[in-house]
Amino acid sequence: MEMTTDPETWDHWAGLLEEIDAQGWSILPTLVSPEDCRTLAGLYAERERFRSRIVMARHGFGQGEYSYFDYPLPPLVQDLRESLYPPLAGLASSWNDRLGLAGNFPDTHGRYLDRCHTAGQTRPTPLLLHYEAGDYNCLHQDLYGEHVFPLQVAVLLSVPGEDFTGGEFVITEQRPRMQSRASVVPLGQGDAVVFAVNHRPVQGKRGPYRVKLRHGVSKVRSGQRSILGIIFHDAL
Numbered sequence: 408m409e410m411t412t413d414p415e416t417w418d419h420w421a422g423l424l425e426e427i428d429a430q431g432w433s434i435l436p437t438l439v440s441p442e443d444c445r446t447l448a449g450l451y452a453e454r455e456r457f458r459s460r461i462v463m464a465r466h467g468f469g470q471g472e473y474s475y476f477d478y479p480l481p482p483l484v485q486d487l488r489e490s491l492y493p494p495l496a497g498l499a500s501s502w503n504d505r506l507g508l509a510g511n512f513p514d515t516h517g518r519y520l521d522r523c524h525t526a527g528q529t530r531p532t533p534l535l536l537h538y539e540a541g542d543y544n545c546l547h548q549d550l551y552g553e554h555v556f557p558l559q560v561a562v563l564l565s566v567p568g569e570d571f572t573g574g575e576f577v578i579t580e581q582r583p584r585m586q587s588r589a590s591v592v593p594l595g596q597g598d599a600v601v602f603a604v605n606h607r608p609v610q611g612k613r614g615p616y617r618v619k620l621r622h623g624v625s626k627v628r629s630g631q632r633s634i635l636g637i638i639f640h641d642a643l
């Protein structure tokens with residue numbers, strides 16, 4: 408499997424990081440080829456690749472299901488997790504700094520995982536989500552322990568308008584003492600959205616303040632929708 412665009416040689420990173428910093432999310436267009444999208448979506452049926460399967464309705468999370476990959480991750484998922492991490496680590500450190508949180512993030516994902524594993528967060532978090540007509544995902548945050556890498560990525564594997572309708576990726580921002588604001592993220596097949604896991608700093612008149620983000624998916628109106636989630640911290 409090959410990535411359409413190699414994140415390590417991505418020449419738009421500066422602009423993307425700026426946009427993530429300014430609005431809490433941005434899109435990496437055509438990160439994964441259509442062929443690899445199909446292959447990844449097809450892995451959902453291979454039960455032995457996953458450590459656990461969650462039926463969302465059982466937990467009040469929404470409707471639909473998702474499964475967490477087991478280690479070793481499929482090579483493309485492993486490659487994406489490793490190669491997307493370094494360009495994001497600098498912004499992640501800067502966010503922690505501005506939010507008054509401790510800790511700089513190491514340069515490589517391997518070194519960051521060592522930190523998670525030492526703290527008992529050893530279970531892999533990359534996941535495949537699968538929705539059918541009528542399914543949706545309630546607004547949530549993917550926090551799995553004390554160690555949280557502040558950015559995560561999701562790659563749409565299905566073709567909107569063809570494989571499914573509805574099912575928009577939604578992000579909300581909860582600003583202190585203000586009403587929440589929603590963004591709909593327009594994704595095509597193979598596009599990745601990079602977004603804040605928990606909160607992000609926004610510059611106010613008296614220094615940076617903290618905005619809390621949640622993400623979810625509106626109701627899928629028809630067809631089937633698959634998406635790959637890449638979370639950089641492991642789970643307790």
Ligand SMILES: O=C(O)CCC(=O)C(=O)O
Nearest residue numbers: 536549561576624634636
């Ligand atoms: O299905 C979606 O678009 C939401 C994916 C998601 O919640 C995640 O990747 O953490």
Ligand SMILES: [Fe+2]
Nearest residue numbers: 547548549622
């Ligand atoms: Fe999520």
